[in-house]
Amino acid sequence: MQGQIEEASYDVLVIGGGIAGGEAALNLANNGFKVLIIEKDLSIGGKMILLSKVFPTLDCSACITTPKVSEISRHPAITIFTGSEVQKIIKKDYNSFEVEVLKNPRYVIEEECTGCQLCEQACPVIVKDEYQFNLVGRKAAFIPFTIASPKVAAIDIENCTLCGACEKACPPKCIDFTQEKEEYRIKIKSIIIATGFKLFDPLMMPRYGFGLYKNIITSMQMERQLAPTRPFNTILRPGDGKVPCKVAYVLCTGSRDATIGNPICSQICCMYSIKQAQLLMGALPMADVTIYYLNIRSFGKGFEEFYEQAKGMGVNFVKGKIGKISELENGNLMLRYEDINENKVKEAEHDIVVLSVGVIANQDTAALFPDEQLKLDSFNFINQPDPLATPARTSIDGVFVAGTASGPMDIPDSILSAGSASSEAMSYLIQKK
Amino acid sequence: MEVEKGKTFKYLREKREVSQEAKDNLKRFNQIKKTILDLLKESDLTIEQLTQKLNMPKNEVVFYLMSLVKFGYVQTGAIDEMDEYFSYKLKK
Incomplete structure (x- = not known):
């Protein structure tokens, strides 16, 4: 781990870069708020980006997700950390939180990778491809899937044999095994939890x-x-x-x-x-x-x-x-x-x-608040104290919930829920100014 | 340690030992890949035929063979008369 802790500040932290988190982030960014998305996976898009078609229209899922994901990635007011985890969230005063984030090394310089996949071709290692739900193999140097965003290679260090073949094959020389875990301390005014389901x-x-x-x-x-x-x-x-x-x-x-x-x-x-x-x-x-x-x-x-x-x-x-x-x-x-x-x-x-x-409920988020209680419902989804009037509000002032983190729902309902979360977060931010 | 761009794997090799599991996995895949490709050099084969020659569980043959298809070593051939099993051949 690098010794220094980088500091930054944003208006809203969106935890989870799936369809709900992405939609909420876009709504906020389009209204002038500075947004940070923290995504634990190597690509944003969540589960939807991996689907074949959507019901009941049978529209191509990738055709709907890809332009949205591209818009999120290129928005100047949105910063995305992939392969990253929120470690802890502390409420500092009536309108701010301090968030500790751990960014795991990708062993590839994201800005320089062209997504050419030559590293993937050169890598001799094969392991189960989690993005194909273990039906087929992938390399240890790999791009998660064809429409991943960012379309940048990553090294699976647990399965890498450090043979150097990927580095030799990489034209821009962007593979970097000197990368280490990075810690960030970020000041945030409001949070949207969009951690989805399991x-x-x-x-x-x-x-x-x-x-x-x-x-x-x-x-x-x-x-x-x-x-x-x-x-x-x-x-x-x-x-x-x-x-x-x-x-x-x-x-x-x-x-x-x-x-x-x-x-x-x-x-x-x-x-x-x-x-x-x-x-x-x-x-x-x-x-x-x-x-x-x-x-x-x-x-x-x-x-x-x-x-x-x-x-x-x-x-x-x-x-x-x-x-x-x-x-x-x-x-x-x-x-x-x-x-x-x-x-x-x-x-x-x-x-x-x-x-x-x-x-199944994703219960990991509740443990992120050591000083506050993020209440869960009886099925371990995030509790909505007033689901009819303010459906995105949670038990912590300034923390909102979007999508299936609050309960099972389909894609249109997740997007509606994200709209509600972003509206309530905007209203909160304007009131607390 | 001075790190030369394009050879940074040497830096991590100094700091971290590659797990035995990763080494064994690579060795096993290389053996299976060589055997499958050698067998397919002789003739097109179905998964059933490959299973008999490789003496491996069928699901593992499917996994490795499909991975070789994915990475461009093997291609799918014709399907049998019952429309049940494909044969596989080397990609030229």
């Missing part, structure tokens, strides 16, 4: 066999397979490379289930599964897609029509609760389920099973 880890439900049976995947793994920047040339089973013909979706994996500690509905799983089913029928015209559900919650604008459209396309909907999934010798999977309409226990064989994993 996906449920299906390893917590051993009866589904995720991890044990290689042809059971998560919905994010299927999402990547359906995206234009997909890991394989087509949809394949990761267990043996077979093009699947019979696909099953298991809804409410990690949602509406008190036994795993998450009794609430994740609000997005029904619709993203229906979206994926429609996209699968386009990618694999002969495929037979079955969705096992408890209730289909198509509550938003155009959602019910989207659900009916999927049924019209031939997606099979079975109201059933999955008891157990077991693997057959040929890698196929046997689903044992209760058919709720017929009140019978049945079995069905599928080539691949997609677990529609739910939304």
Whole structure:
């Protein structure tokens, strides 16, 4: 770690550079406020930038996200720290906070990297690509994904063998292994928490066999397979490379289930599964897609029509609760389920099973305030004391919440929530002047 | 220590030891890559055929083979008559 601590000041700190954080930052910057975005990942764009298409319009997700991300990156009033973490937030007086930020080394001089990927080609190391949800490999010298912002290489130092191949291949000589962690102490007037959500880890439900049976995947793994920047040339089973013909979706994996500690509905799983089913029928015209559900919650604008459209396309909907999934010798999977309409226990064989994993609260933010209490609700999302009148307000004066940090919601609702957070932050800043 | 631009890896090598796991991972990948590429030099193969020759779990073959496709060493060939399994060939 470098000895010196750099000091700076901004009007608003936005924690999290996903779609909600980015939208809130843009609104504030367009109104003349100086904004700092702290993003723990190597690129802004959050989970949305990794999606294939959005429901119910089936618009290309990258086509919506990329111009927005580009606008955020190039805005003169927005500073972005990627690969960085907020360590501590101290409220100093009635209208200011002191924030300690740790910036992890990227081992690449960001301003000089051209994104040519020659370092990636030269690197001999291969590890699991977390941006493709471990379906394929990436190098230790890598650009996170094609539409990453910033499109700058990074070195995965834990897996790097320090062979120097990347440095030799780099035309602008921007790889710099002398970089160290940097500490910043930043004065801030207001904070927006946009730390998003975590996906449920299906390893917590051993009866589904995720991890044990290689042809059971998560919905994010299927999402990547359906995206234009997909890991394989087509949809394949990761267990043996077979093009699947019979696909099953298991809804409410990690949602509406008190036994795993998450009794609430994740609000997005029904619709993203229906979206994926429609996209699968386009990618694999002969495929037979079955969705096992408890209730289909198509509550938003155009959602019910989207659900009916999927049924019209031939997606099979079975109201059933999955008891157990077991693997057959040929890698196929046997689903044992209760058919709720017929009140019978049945079995069905599928080539691949997609677990529609739910939304879990990201609880990390509460610990950032040692002197104040950032209250959480009973499901560990950030509490909104007055959700009807001031939906972005939190238990700490001057700290606001945007997007799924306050609860499960879809992309349009996250953007609306970000609009609310930025408006409330602006109002707060004007009052405290 | 004076650090020459373009050779900064030497600086970090002095300060930090590369983990045994990273070294083993590289060694294993190089072996698998060489074997897969040698096998594909002889003929186009499916994942099933590669699995038998490599004596590795099928899911690992998929992972390494798809990574070699991604990095431009291998390309996808024809699909079988049942439209189930692709064959893979060296990229020329």
